[in-house]
Amino acid sequence: MFGFMLFLHLTGLFTWLGSLFAIVVMLLILKKQLGSQESNTLAKRVIHIFSMFAHPSAVIVLISGVVMIVQMEIGPNKPFWLDMMEKGGGTIILLALVLTGILGSKVKKRLSIGQNQNIRMSGYLTTLTTFMVLIVSVVLIVSTKI
Template identity: 55%
Template sequence: MFGFMLFLHFVGLFAWMGGLITVIVMIGLLGKQAGSSRDANLLARKSVNIFSWLAHPGAVLVLGSGFYLLTQMGSGSKPLWLDIMEKGGGAIAILSLIVTGILGSRVQKKLKAAQGQPVKATGYLTTMSVLMVVILGVVFAVSLKV
């Protein structure tokens, strides 16, 4: 069971990061076109929607499987990398779910309301990029077993 949950943990991590990469690339490439044309507007909204459908379940899967894996390891003296994964990874996953849900709905509302006006999504892109860097930092620290 431990191996299967570890597999689910990695699948969730890949879906979560894949969703982040999708939205960063798509919204970043659309740039100033988002909001100025109907097609770019629709594509930007669909990208945010795909991100939500991919990344949010991935983050929940990482949280659930990570909780199971940590309970199987037992309590006691833990190495630093396990503390980073437990506290940092869990906090990032929960924060990511909340922040990306709120910001994603705001960007979708802006894109829906835009009629020929450019929509700035720099705050959304910056937040997604920062989350991606922080997630990769936790993955790096855990993979090195600091």
């Protein structure tokens, strides 16, 4: 059971991180063309489609991580890396789900009404990039078992 949970955890992590990366890259490419109906529709679809991968995979990472930690039965004297994975990783996942969901819907709303004007996406892109850096930081700490 632990091996299957580890598989789900890693697969969810790769899918989540890849989806966030795809949103950032594609929106940066589309940023200069925004303002036309076609470009705005494409940007909304990019956010919608990759969010459909990112949010469920983040939930899978959270659930599989909790199950694995419960199965380990370590107790209160956990090493730092495990504590960081449990508390830091869980907090990052929950914050990412809430913030990217809210900011993504705001950007999609702006794209719907923003014909022929400059559409601000810098806050959304910065948030996604920040979460990618935080995710990779937790992975680094856990993989080096600091």
